[in-house]
Amino acid sequence: MDQRTRDLVAAFRATYQTEPTAAVRAPGRVNLIGEHTDYNDGFCLPMAIERDVRVVLRPRSDATVRVFSLQEPGRPPVAFTLDGAIPKAVTPADRWADYVKGSAQVLGGTVALRGCDLALTGDVPLGSGLSSSAALEVATIRALLAAAGLSLDPVVIAKLAQRAENSYVGTNCGILDQLSSSCATLGQAMLMDCRSLALTPAPLPAGVAVVIADTGKRRGLVDSAYNERRAQCEAGAKALGVSHLRDATLHGLWQAAKAGRLDALALARCQHVVAENGRTQAAFACLRAGDAEALGQLMDQSHADLRDRFEVTCPELDDLVAIARSLPGCLGSRMTGAGFGGCTVSLVSLPAVAGFTASLGLKYRQLHPAMTPAIYVTGAAAGAGPLPLAP
Numbered sequence: 001m002d003q004r005t006r007d008l009v010a011a012f013r014a015t016y017q018t019e020p021t022a023a024v025r026a027p028g029r030v031n032l033i034g035e036h037t038d039y040n041d042g043f044c045l046p047m048a049i050e051r052d053v054r055v056v057l058r059p060r061s062d063a064t065v066r067v068f069s070l071q072e073p074g075r076p077p078v079a080f081t082l083d084g085a086i087p088k089a090v091t092p093a094d095r096w097a098d099y100v101k102g103s104a105q106v107l108g109g110t111v112a113l114r115g116c117d118l119a120l121t122g123d124v125p126l127g128s129g130l131s132s133s134a135a136l137e138v139a140t141i142r143a144l145l146a147a148a149g150l151s152l153d154p155v156v157i158a159k160l161a162q163r164a165e166n167s168y169v170g171t172n173c174g175i176l177d178q179l180s181s182s183c184a185t186l187g188q189a190m191l192m193d194c195r196s197l198a199l200t201p202a203p204l205p206a207g208v209a210v211v212i213a214d215t216g217k218r219r220g221l222v223d224s225a226y227n228e229r230r231a232q233c234e235a236g237a238k239a240l241g242v243s244h245l246r247d248a249t250l251h252g253l254w255q256a257a258k259a260g261r262l263d264a265l266a267l268a269r270c271q272h273v274v275a276e277n278g279r280t281q282a283a284f285a286c287l288r289a290g291d292a293e294a295l296g297q298l299m300d301q302s303h304a305d306l307r308d309r310f311e312v313t314c315p316e317l318d319d320l321v322a323i324a325r326s327l328p329g330c331l332g333s334r335m336t337g338a339g340f341g342g343c344t345v346s347l348v349s350l351p352a353v354a355g356f357t358a359s360l361g362l363k364y365r366q367l368h369p370a371m372t373p374a375i376y377v378t379g380a381a382a383g384a385g386p387l388p389l390a391p
């Protein structure tokens with residue numbers, strides 16, 4: 001048990017006056033390439049990061065769930081019952097627990113749950129595009145399953161977590177985040193086929209590090225232009241006569257535009273998605289071939305497309321990427337996640353990593369003095385699972 005888990009166990013003991021019986025964890029993720037493709041039935045190339053949400057638990061003999069978070073210090077546990085519809089938070093301060101409640105609601109519609117006391121902690125930065133909410137949902141589902149003495153396939157857990165986010169929290173996200181958190185393989189990135197949900201692992205090329213940099217700019221998904229982009233993609237697919245843009249080609253897009261079935265904006269949005277699906281499959285081939293330079297170039301192209309044709313970047317993301325690309329040893333850099341703020345991901349040759357992180361932070365602060373660019377160098381972590389509670 002490491003210090004973070006020990007602190008969580010101590011807080012559990014102090015709050016509930018009893019010992020937890022089990023613990024689980026679920027990681028955040030970074031997407032190397034394949035952005036805004038998941039809800040188009042396309043391809044992504046994520047890996048889990050070395051930051052996670054942890055939950056310790058103890059089953060109860062009734063149907064009550066109590067939960068508190070070390071990330072919400074000083075707040076009493078939120079309590080709800082598993083009998084019937086679970087009401088959402090009434091105060092903004094308790095909204096974090098909606099991810100727990102939504103997961104309980106959706107899971108409770110599938111299997112018979114029992115009440116439990118939960119304590120959670122996390123070091124995935126909140127709202128920064130590294131899937132803190134997916135990690136919380138996946139960890140909650142695993143905790144509730146453990147409390148009920150049940151288990152489910154990790155892909156099924158990911159789908160339930162996505163449903164919690166879509167139907168309870170109200171964010172119309174795809175499956176990328178939850179599937180990454182639930183199913184990642186230690187030491188590997190993975191090609192994710194968002195139609196079949198097949199995952200094919202591939203190691204990162206030797207001699208490079210994945211560096212995540214947080215712009216410090218926050219933008220909630222619910223009130224962002226995310227849903228608008230999604231609707232534009234769906235309208236584009238309809239105009240092309242395909243179920244999803246996964247089935248479209250660049251040639252088909254041109255023809256539809258020429259025939260007046262796609263306007264200039266719809267064409268630009270769809271072109272990004274179709275090109276990004278191609279880039280993501282090419283990036284997977286680069287991983288297989290150990291070609292870090294070619295992978296970096298695809299990441300650069302992805303960012304340019306997200307900036308110019310999909311228009312989901314912002315000045316902070318564009319600046320951070322431009323600074324990264326100006327630094328020695330950087331092979332490629334792009335925004336990661338939904339965009340509009342949040343993080344970039346860069347591929348950096350190992351000997352250059354220390355200089356890269358120092359200069360990136362310094363130069364970004366010169367441009368955006370109000371922002372603190374947290375920087376994380378991360379390996380590829382394992383997907384969600386149990387955590388040992390033994391000392």
Ligand code: GLA
Nearest residue numbers: 035036173174175176337338
């Ligand atoms: C967010 C969503 C994902 C995905 C990405 C963009 O992270 O939760 O489903 O759509 O944005 O690739």
